[in-house]
Ligand SMILES: O=C(O)C1=C[C@@H](OP(=O)(O)O)[C@@H](O)[C@H](O)C1
């Protein structure tokens with residue numbers, strides 16, 4: 001393991017402009033749908049990170065062709081052209097592994113929820129026998145609902161992690177469905193992750209009868225991500241609906257070849273916007289989408305709740321704004337923060353730097369993220385002298401951190417960036433394994449250093 005990363009301290013309010021790479025969630029949805037489309041599709045400005053590379057590699061393993069384009073039509077932006085998978089096994093059940101006749105393909109999911117939860121249904125559509133595995137940390141992330149959903153649709157799931165007595169369903173497992181997927185109506189418990197819903201709905205246009213998916217259980221977390229899935233499908237011309245709460249319907253139909261440009265990752269913009277909030281600085285981001293399905297759109301509400309000012313200015317074209325965050329003299333706690341899903345570690349950095357208690361609610365499913373984020377956040381806040389404790393559905397921060405030290409990242413990119421935000425205002429913070437930010441933002445250390453140094 002390389003030595004810890006000394007988090008840059010802001011000697012002055014952080015002021016500057018930042019632009020962040022493309023959205024992980026949108027990139028991986030578009031790449032998957034391109035692989036299921038009727039002809040070659042182009043994803044412009046895709047995210048280039050570990051999670052998106054794993055998605056592309058997996059789609060190639062399943063039979064898609066991927067070409068990288070350095071400059072899309074003179075725009076200066078890179079793109080990826082995906083030539084779709086051949087799903088003829090769906091109509092030729094005899095051809096169990098028609099592509100090679102050789103050993104079953106292996107998908108490496110790394111630690112990517114969007115790969116491990118979204119691709120089993122796609123693998124089943126190819127009719128091949130496909131093995132899935134991932135990082136040691138990925139082997140404890142819940143998979144049961146998506147695998148049980150596929151099993152209810154007639155897909156055979158086998159292997160060490162297949163759901164069964166005493167096993168809720170985890171990596172590694174094998175997916176096999178020589179006849180493709182008929183579809184129909186199923187019920188799953190998606191209270192562990194919205195990705196269970198998205199992972200079934202995204203492939204559903206290619207199910208012969210489409211899919212009606214019902215959720216039964218306590219609430220589905222991170223509903224913005226389900227909304228993203230439905231919006232992306234509908235923008236690509238598919239018929240989707242939500243006839244009642246927690247029920248979704250995707251009609252069968254071809255996915256016409258498409259070209260799409262990916263928005264910046266608004267979740268990954270968070271730490272940079274927080275840099276202004278915690279140092280009393282001013283950070284500007286151009287190209288903030290006016291209407292986005294990303295959960296990171298919530299920064300415009302969350303930051304003011306902690307006392308920061310957020311303003312926007314229209315940009316030419318009418319689709320985007322320039323967003324500016326100005327930090328207050330002293331952060332204030334809003335008291336309660338509800339359902340912040342993947343934004344939580346970054347919001348927790350704000351909570352760990354302000355006076356007053358902050359209670360995080362409806363984030364129990366974070367125990368199944370890259371690490372158990374509730375345990376990790378409480379442990380790291382305490383290690384730096386703050387007071388915090390876990391609750392049933394979240395955690396509470398009672399008092400701010402008081403000193404620097406090593407922030408452990410637990411292979412979790414958002415724990416690493418949590419440490420970076422704390423390091424801006426607390427001397428001697430070091431972050432273990434800053435390289436884990438490559439999951440969604442390999443350029444994080446450089447972008448961070450540039451922003452902080454340009455303010456000194
Ligand atoms: O669909 C997606 O792209 C995601 C859904 C969310 O998962 P959970 O519902 O498990 O939080 C989110 O946290 C994750 O980072 C990305």
Ligand SMILES: C=C(OP(=O)(O)O)C(=O)O
Nearest residue numbers: 111112113114342369370
């Ligand atoms: C939960 C996250 O990732 P994943 O897509 O791996 O679930 C995240 O990025 O915060």
